[in-house]
Amino acid sequence: MNKAKLFTKDFLIITFINFFVSLNFSLLMVIISEFAMIKFNSSPGEAGLLTGMFIFGALVARLFTGVWIGRIGQKKTLYIGLVLVLATACLYFGAASVSLLLVVRFLHGISFGIASTSAGTIAAKIVARERTGEGIGYYGLSVTVAAAVGPFLSIFISRHGSYSTIFAVCTIFAAFNLILALFLSARDVKLTEKQLAEMKEFKLKNYFEPNVVTISIVCMVIFFCYSSVLSFFSVYAREINMVEAAGFFYIVFAAVIILTRPFVGRLFDFKGENLIMYSAILIFIIGMVIFSQAQAGHIFLLAGAVIGLGFGALQSSGQAIAVKLTEQHRMGLATSTFYMFADTGMGSGPWVFGLIIPFTGFRGMYLCVAAIMAACLLLYYLLYGKNAMRGIVKQGDVRPCE
Incomplete structure (x- = not known):
């Protein structure tokens, strides 16, 4: 029996659209704290709030x-x-x-939330159910590659140009995305009159997808931890004298994910989500410990590889689980629910960790992140993993965790 085609025209277009949306995000996310601290003499807490304000805007947008x-x-x-x-x-x-x-930052977060949620919904509907893990994994590479290219471009431009040049590059990418979207031909899912009527009612389930809440809570903690790397990366690299290595950190990060993503997606589809999730959480913990203690450039880059392997697998597998649990006509709600929890973690992380840094330093803060990820192993088991192991989690089950 032939597999359903994965790399269709619409799949490639929506993947590239999400890449440029994510590239705008990562270009600014890495330098916005440094920009505020240098230009406006902001404290680490204020700089972290700037990062978090973007995510809060995205969170508000995803709600609707x-x-x-x-x-x-x-x-x-x-x-x-x-x-x-x-x-x-x-x-x-x-x-x-x-x-x-x-x-x-708040307004940009709103626009990002609308664009990324709708793009993720389109991608989830294009991918065949039997290739969910593989398809969402490849789609997730748009975020991964953007997360690598963005910081690299930001650091390069800030060293050889200016912050205004970075803003100009973001504007050009945003304009190109509008042109690219004109070639998208994916059809909307037709809702029945009953389904449309239900969507118009003011009910909590019309703003959240109950099926994906438990896995979304787990991913919220994961994104909370990862935000510590993304938001303070540039400042941390400068403090520990790793500016040269920092330029290649996310290149290594992305390369590892690109090389392993095909295997991760297939393992998800054929061996189940627990194998991926437990392994990836452990790898992420190891990566954060290495990152916190790096004293040389090659160790710093090793941390990028290990963190990339762990976080990349968690990001794509978490979204794939959400898609797996959801009916077609509620895919938009499932996508927005998943991202709302992820954004809550990503948005609150910079502010919380910004408050911790004056007491622990950057290295101590990153060790705290590793400890939180260790607790996430138990959280995943309690909220989702134990039921997945028993084989009682299925599409349409509104109680994915007993």
């Missing part, structure tokens, strides 16, 4: 995006998001104070 997708369709929602991404990218040029920058 799943409903909009159900009512007006994922393509129209995607177009709205991409237009807003372009508009907010232009606003960075006028941010002349920390207060204005906070507003811009």
